[in-house]
Amino acid sequence: MIKTEELQINIGPQHPSTHGVFRMLVTVDGETIVDLVPVFGYLHRNHEQIAEVNTYLQNMPYTDRLDYFNSMANNQAYAMVVEKLVGIEVPERAEYLRVLMVELTRILNHAGALGFLINDMGAWQTPLAFGMREREKILDLFEMASGARMMCNYFRFGGVVRDLPPAFMPLLKDLLVALPAFFDEFERLLCENEILLQRSEGVGVLPKDLAISYSVTGPVLRASGIPYDIRKAEPYSIYDRFDFDVPVGSVGDVYDRFLVRVEEMRQSLRIIEQVLEQLPDAEGDHINPKAKQNVRPPVGDAYARIESPKGELGFYLVSDGSEKPYRYKVRAPSFINLTPLGDMCRGYKVADVVVILGSIDIVMGEVDR
């Protein structure tokens, strides 16, 4: 009888669809995956050690570079942990601005992630180009507010760098007209596409209870059917003031992750609309308290977490009373969501690997740190 031989293939570190420098050591039997070992660390930049020689403020721009796709969310988590450690109150308007920025970040992250996911499935850039188009608009807004498109560095302890410029609001309102149209179009383009269904239905299934034991968070967890959203479970900032739903999937496959992300973009839009309704005027509090930047927190530690677009993003700080953190630790969602990759890919085809990886939505800057 014919004996088949197992073949080892290195997908990455230089590979078109490993989302950066990531290596998957795949053992295949024909086209079926027998084993997959993720290998990473190619982008290790000593982030946590660098943070321990920097002052608290100096770390802010470094957090931009963790998950460079959504720097605003990283800023928020870091600002929150320092505020918690020092005990700084954030003015009302600044909180709203933060929520606005982070929800915009969520939209742009999901638009990009879905675009790249479909690209990995083999679409020739079209969904990605559509997603990037909307992302571009949001980045223009970020640039206007913070001065940079991707490395925003917009948040400060007890506020944000500066208030919105006058030209911001009209553009944002225009964008709010465009976004629902974009979501509808994106759904029409893909959600019922038979090829996409074939590629994603039943692929990379992560059962509910295993998702919990792998400590996966974010859209991947919700797609497995667990309605766990830190914005709801432990409302931070001012998230208890907004109405929004938590979309969950029922099977936990790639298709569910796709749909959950599309729906989350819609919910983010709802939040932004409510932010615009409730946004207080700039009078009263100064939203960039320059005085509070050179912080020297008391001895102690603090952990703050937010629902970043990719999952639970947490920062843990230990202070020894000096102006530099004694210990600095990032709980990176991309990294922890990557844990079940090897098991999730087992039994599927080679072509599914990149799709499953894409559906987890990782950024290597955050994985390797």
Add this chain to the structure above:
Amino acid sequence: MYDVVDYVLNTTFNLGAAGWVVSLISYLMIATVLFLVAPLQMLFLTYYERRLIARMQDRVGPNRVGPEGMFQPVADAVKMFTKEDIIPAAADKWVHLLAPLVVVAPTMFMFAVLPWGPGMTPIDMHIGLLFFFAVSSISAVGLMMAGWASYNKFSLLGAMRAVAQMVSYEIPAMLSLLAIVMITGSLSIVDIVQWQGGLFISSSDVAGVPNWGLGWFVFNPVGFLAFAAFFIAALAEGERTPFDIPEADSEIVAGYMTEYSGMKFGLFFLAQYVLNFLLCAITAVIFFGAWQGPGVNELYALGITPDNPDGNGWFNVLAGVLGAFYFLFKTYAFFFVMVWIRGAFPRLRVDQLMDFGWKYLIPLTLVNVFSAAIWVGFNNWGANEGFGFAEPLGDLGRWAVAFVLTLAINIAAYIVMTRIYGETRRVTFDEQLADTAGLPS
């Protein structure tokens, strides 16, 4: 061409060249023209595709080199030529070198039977259609060589996928063509084109219909289903999205081309685009009447033809130009559809591709062959063949009956097949588990 060369050599210059010299020269001239046409088509198609798909994605596309980026492909070609040619150390050097040639050569052969206009077929073979597909199947060998000689796992996987795909999609393509061949009763491409004169319904079947050159096969149910199946198979043969699995860049880098660089890579690229052009062209030829269209036949009738040797040569030229225009227009329209599909869809997985080909397309085309038999029976057969009962209906009546019958059969087949296929795709989780793990469910 033979006549022209003969005239120039033996009448004008009075050289008294032998017949075979004349043939040799005339064939060499035709071959030269075709070899020039093929790369030009490729250059144009890459530009056309890039601009089109950019527009579909709200971009502009290459517009820097030359007016509107016209010379972008030329710049790319220059880049290809000047790039370093790398042969992997472990590669089988000769096979690695030969593979691109084996892939390119057949695509050039295939131009031999392509009808560009009335009386403008380079070689009118009796079995032109078969020749076309027989030659196209040679390039599979080249792909295999490329994949094996590169000594790279991605290349080998890509080559395996490519060859498996080409071999399995040849069957539905041939079966859908079989339906057409049954109706025309000829494998000659010229005959097939000639057959598609008339007006929406097939002229050579029904008397008294004006010959406007619109009797394309796609207008009858058999032809339409054959067209749909053939075009899908053509997408797979030409490795176009959603069947571009052999070179799926997100999975296996560039498939069998991974280890090629410089002009060797360029040759693969050339072969692929020329093949795409040819597949679009042959679709236009078989289902959309090639050069057939309003005006061509009328003009051609006035020119020099075997029936009318005293005609005016200028009408030949006019008919040729108009015919070539129709032909290229249709061809590029199909390429537009290919690009459009590429702009809209992700790609399938290998096993899904095989499933689709073997479990859906082949049964559907088999039903279509049956429909074609009914069509031929009603339209062409008489009392001798057992279709005497249909004679009282008259030509148009028989045609109508055949049309309705085949339409009903084909629609029913489509719905039933789609449902069955859809059901098999959606196996419930429990069944799958019971099946794979051998458990009592």
Add this chain to the structure above:
Amino acid sequence: MELLIQIIFFLLAALILGAGVMVVAVRNIIHSALWLIGSFFGVGALYLLLEAEFLAVVQVLVYVGAVSILILFAIMLTRDVSGQGERLLFQRWWLALLVAITLFAAVITPTLLAQSWNVVPPTGPIEPGQPTGIAGALELGRGFVHEFLLHFEIAGVLLLVALIGAIVIAFEERNRRRKVLTLAEEHELRKRREQTSDANASESALSAPGHPISQSE
């Protein structure tokens, strides 16, 4: 014309014979298969020279396009293709040669003897009954469904049997093959096992989820 045809014929004959020799002379099996393809191709061209267009095209379609691909597939799935360290000739090679020549002679001699070699090429207009147009395809088709219907059917049945056999073998192979369970399947399996066997329930619940289970019969 005659001269040209003769030149082409000799070129083709040289190609076919040379390629045929190379098939048995090279060590690397892949190379030998590729030479075989070259030989097939030459035969196809020879048919074309004989104006048997249909046969030529079918030769290319079937042998070059399909059979050789199958051969290549089969070879590539084998382990050692380089043929290094294997001897091409063994000690009693002359015996093999003798047998081969004898068998070939046994086949070719009657053909050579029975053939009348003074065929006059047809000149003048082709008669109505003569095959025209489709160059043999029509005759072949007629032959298959009229005179040689039984042979044709038997060949068809034989192929069908072979096909079924191949499928059966493939199915057996598939069953024997190690089935790699996906994470969800594995998880479901574990849950069911827990349900069925109460005694081991607590034990299997504790086992790590990432452990691969391979199922074989």
Add this chain to the structure above:
Amino acid sequence: MTIQFERGKVVVIDRGARKLRVGQGMLKGMAVVWHHWLKSFQKLDNFSKTAGVFTVEYPDERIKLPEAYRNMPILLYDDETGQELCTACFQCQRVCPPQVIHINQARNPETGKAIPAAAEFIIEYDACMSCGFCAEVCPFDSIKMDHEFELSTEDHAELTMNKAQLSRPVSYYERIAPTFWAEVKASAYKKLQNSVKRRVDLIGIAPQMVEKVKAMRAAAAESEATEAAPSSAPTKPSAAETSPATDKAAKLAAIRAANAAKQDAGNGGTSTPEAPAGDDKAAKLAAIRAANAAKKAAESGEGSASVAPAAPEAPAGDDKAARLAAIRAANAAKKAKDEQENS
């Protein structure tokens, strides 16, 4: 789902499992693409549109950058007097996360006392992360973020900017960020007045304005003396312009350093060629050349025992860049020596 949230609810996504799929989804997708193709002959000029070409054909078209845009830091000086706003307070140097800002305090050459001005101000653009902290903390509104982003060079060293390259007139910043400057203008000028009082001679004048200010002062003195109207000021000299004499000297130094290094490779002697003060760029160049020469010499040296460090020294204490370059050259020479010893 049993979980209830206070505001909003849990939505289980509809996967459309019951729908019959016969290809309509693919046709829908193709319709969307077709729509975009048709619309692609317009431009997407409005945020509320979702179709139309959104490419900005960059070198020809440019997006207007928002005021807040930040790329690399620059230093401001007053247009008329040429006085720099910077007082060398070291705030930016301290806050800079990648620590790419280097400042030297200016000192009174006679008394040695510190003067509120920077003698040299260096920013390594190649390592700058554009965070904008320096501009934020600057109490004198002297350091600001530039909008210029076409900075590519062929050499890393060219991205180490000195004061002359960093200085921009206030009017330049006013043009790129009018409202930002309007907010701080008054206080910035007030602070500038204070620091100008404590500056002497030409210290604290932007390098490109030195000649002009000299001429102006001369003219003023002349006019004071002759009570005639001051002549028109000469045109503004460019930043790159240097006096030819110093440039030549620097080159000379480089050649000398190279020669010395070569000799060292042969006989193991020591020499420290001196680069005269003046343009630091030229000096740096010289140092780099020297280093290269030293390396080369070491490579070609025929097994001689040691190569002494050839460190061209910049005598001017404030010329930090030159010193830096000299140290680098010394390191390179040392490394070359080590390599040779190893081999």
